Amino acid sequence: MKLSFLPFLMILLLLHGCASKTAPPPPAEPVPAAIPATQRPYKIKGKTYYPLPSSEGYVEKGVASWYGGKFHGRKTSNGEVYDMHEETAAHKTLPMNTMVLVENLENGRNMAVRVNDRGPFVKGRIIDLSLSAARKLGMVNQGTAKVRVTALGEARTFREGNREVARFLPHQDFQQGDFYVQIGSFTNRNNALKLQEKIKRQGNNAVISQFGRGDRRFYRVQVQAGSTLSVARNMEKEYNNNGYPDAFVIAR
Structure with missing residues (x-):
């Protein structure tokens, strides 16, 4: 009896075709929105x-x-x-x-x-x-x-x-919030710590807020001033009149 290899070859080709199929590529991730030109350094x-x-x-x-x-x-x-x-x-x-x-x-x-x-x-x-x-x-x-x-x-x-x-x-009502009076900004952290301790000895709560701009880092001393802008403004005036002419209110 004469054997025919044609059906066998067809099966091999079919199997090879199935194996060579690749899974569909995953969906492309969304491209992040470009930074507006006015927000770039x-x-x-x-x-x-x-x-x-x-x-x-x-x-x-x-x-x-x-x-x-x-x-x-x-x-x-x-x-x-x-x-x-x-x-x-x-x-x-x-x-x-x-x-x-x-x-x-x-x-x-x-x-x-x-x-x-x-x-x-x-x-x-x-x-x-x-x-x-x-x-x-x-x-x-x-x-x-x-x-x-x-x-x-x-x-x-x-x-x-x-x-x-x-x-x-x-923004949130700027008459109400968590207000501080900034009384100093230093590039040397030790100077900021000294001022913070001085304010604490006077009975006020002072914190140090770090701020980076480019390759520079600043340590800003801020005194807690309450939850209303009017109270914070009064504290600002007190510091302005007592050795801190550049003190100003910030909201956090």
Whole structure:
């Protein structure tokens, strides 16, 4: 009897085909969203600035300036066209569209503005205001003023149907919270520890908060100031008048 190898070969080819099939590749992992350009570190005049990931709890005291005609109509850092008649501001590190309360400590005026630009890049200044904002704060003529800047929340644009609607997304009520008064910031941890012990001997609770910026590390001494902004402001004034002129309130 003559044997036929054809069926046997067909079975071998079939088995080889089954074995050579590979499992389907796993689904691709989602690509993380790119960091917005305005949130990336940037360098101006040899100095690197690191935008904050969030404005929540941000409070700063320092000198404000304003900018007007020379920049009117030019693009801001976030791509908008600068309008000096709008209530906006430039800040070196706050996220774009942060709404901040600016208080003029020289005349008591205050107002909210939206951050849409980077700056000012002048030593000792913390915020650059539009002409309109500077007028309402009463600081146009002198050019600068000592201010307190408090982050209130974020302004976002949402699409409703065929139109875009701007909405304000506030942080937690900034009148209530866990407040501290920062009285010193050191690059040497031992100096921060000495000040912390001094404050504790005076009967107040002080903590050290570490903060890194680039390759530098800071040790900030902060005194517990209660749960209301008004009480914290009073403690701030006490420290301002007793050897800590640069003390300021923060929310944690």
